[in-house]
Amino acid sequence: MDAIAPALERDAAMTRACARLRAWIEAEGFRGWDPYDGLNSPVLKAATLGLKWPRIAAIQAMKRSPVNLRPFLLVRKGYNPKGLGLFLWGYAKLFAASDGRDDAARDRAFELLGLLESCRAETAHGKGWGYNFDWQSRAFYVPKGTPTIVNSSFIGHALLDAFAHIGDERFLALALPIRDFILSDLHRTPAENDSFCFAYTPLDRTIVHNANLLGASLLIRLERHDPSAQGREAALGALAYSIARQREDGSWWYADTDYQRWIDSFHTGFNLQAIRWFVEAGEAEAHRAAYAKGVRFYAESFFEPDGTAKYYHDRAAPEDIHSYAQALVFFAGEGEAYRPLVDRVARTMLARFQDRRGFFYFQRRKGRPIRIPHIRWAQAWAFHALTEHGLQYGRRTTSGSEHQPDITLAGKALGSQPKASES
Secondary structure, three states: OOOHHHHHHHHHHHHHHHHHHHHHHHHHOOOEOOOOOHHHOHHHHHHHOOOHHHHHHHHHHHHHOOOOOOOOOOOOOEOOHHHHHHHHHHHHHHHHHOOOOOHHHHHHHHHHHHHHHHOOEEOOOOEEOOOOOOEEOOOOEEOOOOOOHHHHHHHHHHHHHHHHHHOOHHHHHHHOOHHHHHHHHOOEEEOHHHOEEEOOOOOOOOOEHHHHHHHHHHHHHHOOOOOOHHHHHHHHHHHHHHHHOOOOOOOOOOEOOHHHOOOEHHHHHHHHHHHHHHHHOOOOHHHHHHHHHHHHHHHHHOEOOOOOEOOEOOEOOOEEHHHHHHHHHHHHOOOHHHHHHHHHHHHHHHHHHEOOOOOEOOEEEOOEEEOOOOHHHHHHHHHHHHHHHHHHHHHHHHOOOOOOOOOOHHHHHHOOOOOHHHO
């Protein structure tokens, strides 16, 4: 009993944090602002004259400001499709963690399903989701509503898990047309041995590894529900492309273009999460060593002893809620060997990022929080992380296996455990 008490206490803190956040997002009706919604301001949009660099300047100024200028610049709160998908995912997990007793969570999941249906974009061949704002990067410009492989894939994964946890066919039905969007509406950059990389949107030809892997992983998960030779072949080809470009230390550049060669925390986590879905589907036996090397790099490169989640592999700043949230989502699924790391990151995230009113901050810069309660970037990701933590560790505690060591997916490849410095 003495050994179990600390685990129960730390898990109770996470449960309380999740309940406070849940109350806040429900009071907001799932609407909010986003770090990248600057062009939703009619004032700023007009001032950019539709030009690339003024658009980037407007978006970055709004993103980096510690003061929320949106109300003054007429940016309204709205539904962010990716945020809706993450909230849906969280409520489905709450329902599963309650063993089907949390009827309010199930009802919220159906409410979010309806909102996702209402903001889905029709494409030439399928259906997908974009953002509720125009956005401009150095690589390309994407008008509001343009479906992206990242948004559509995250929402697809959420829908598949909601189907698994709740059992209603409507979740699966909304996920299936995403396959046609990925297979037929996105450019492919060809490479060796029939491998290729999916583009980010129907409008570009960029090579971004997390986007490519997320789309491929959704295709492989859809195979279980609606087998398709074309879907499986494409999934494995896209997986092979990014696996072949893993660096010697286990990392990936964010993208293959020269000006996008950085290595950050949460996109590393997205890459590995996507590969783990292949592993779980039995479709990545040849890549287990690469997966294990990536997991080791992630665990050893992005986290300080006090639980600080670094943004980049070589520097911590800025502290960002995404870095904490994706770490919890990923490592909670890697077994008890990573529980000490999860606990450190979770404690630090709650202490530094959750406001007394329940919501989570966007970033901390030079030790000072940017308190703007961005709905997708902060609240949806924190909710996804807290509910994943509750689902994973709640299951182990109730099954009596809380303190039994697991063989992690990464450990299966090399028979390894995290270094002592990670525990």
